[in-house]
Amino acid sequence: MTRSEALFAEAQKYIPGGVNSPVRAFKGVGGTPVFFKSAKGAYLYDEDDRRYTDYVGSWGPMITGHSDERVLAALREQLDQGTGFGAPTEVETAMARKVCELMPSIDLVRMVNSGTEATMSAVRLARGFTGRDKIVKFEGCYHGHVDSLLVKAGSGALTMGVPNSPGIPASLAEHTLTVRYNDIDSVREVFRIHGDAIAAVIVEPVAGNMNCIPPLPGFLEGLREVCDGHGSVLIFDEVMSGFRVALGGAQAHYGVTPDLTALGKIIGGGLPVGAFGGKRAIMEMLSPLGPVYQAGTLSGNPLAMRAGLTVLNAISEPGFHDRLGHMAQRLMAGLSAAAGRAGIPLQVQGVGGMFGLFFTDKGPIAHFDEVMACDTERFNRFFHGMLDKGFYLAPSAFEAGFVSAAHTEADIDDTVLAAESVLQTLG
């Protein structure tokens, strides 16, 4: 028995499924989750002292690599000053200013503790601002475990086979209208019927919770136009894409401006943080300025702000995202060529530091139904083959992968080499 197996057995005695978040449980791919004890740069080290090259990055935050010395130094400094006061601190303003600078669509920003809180609060605010109840989301997009948004959801909800979770009143779910990603006609149709009742459209501008699907040309622009035409709030959920596909997020990369943006992951530098922000007129509806209530005991926690701000400063260095994109491109091109040599149909696609692997002979994947038609059984065998060789991918065919600034060309080339030998066994 490995230490991970022993630890997992013990964990299951006290924690539902042995994990504090379902995507960690290896339910989709089978087998025992790996328990980690440390990480540095591009590498994870498990409880059995095995090293893995990591393409999960704690599900996105670790864009500068694990245990970044700059982040650790900032945390140590803050530790000596106190771990939180439940009162304003200067670093919160520094963080807010930085976010507003990086994303010009954000006039005002409020910090929260997770991506879930960010999208939940953004939806509430949009409803309060418009006085409308209905929201539009896309099948296969995941916005955290918010009641209104766990309808046809992606990520773990999809992996576990529960995209519509029990526990959500039908009277609430009926206000969530679900349409097809990258299909602007389906959006226009739902607006034709319900337009005057729709508070907001929430979208992952690059979908990363049904594998990785970039927006088709015109899709995000179309959402902007439809929302403008009906007085609805356009919410970009950039919890994953923010600061990753470009410094200014997908909104900068594609040049489409949302009304509200939800942020998470990278903004916390590995600590639990989320944020939402946007147009002044909407954000001024928020308590204590306005009537829409939202709060948090630990929101803006100084440890989390220090870590997050350190990472935002690090990724603001010139050339950071060019290098990140170059590494992701090298990986994607390498995997694609390796699959070709091994005779395994594989579609590899991505944006910036974010990528997806689809076991299919179809061309670029743009829609949820095309994702569902891919060979997940082959993905699972690929996943385990890579894990055995010391490469850690997300344990589900429905998750995007991430590279970090700590990955070197040698790391990427080793990954491609390993992948080729695994792919050769998948015929």
Ligand SMILES: Cc1ncc(COP(=O)(O)O)c(C=O)c1O
């Ligand atoms: C696009 C997106 N939105 C929201 C969330 C929820 O964030 P959290 O897990 O921090 O609640 C996630 C990931 O979990 C995500 O990928």
Ligand SMILES: NCC(=O)CCC(=O)O
């Ligand atoms: N892409 C999916 C996530 O990032 C979710 C992580 C989690 O729920 O633990």
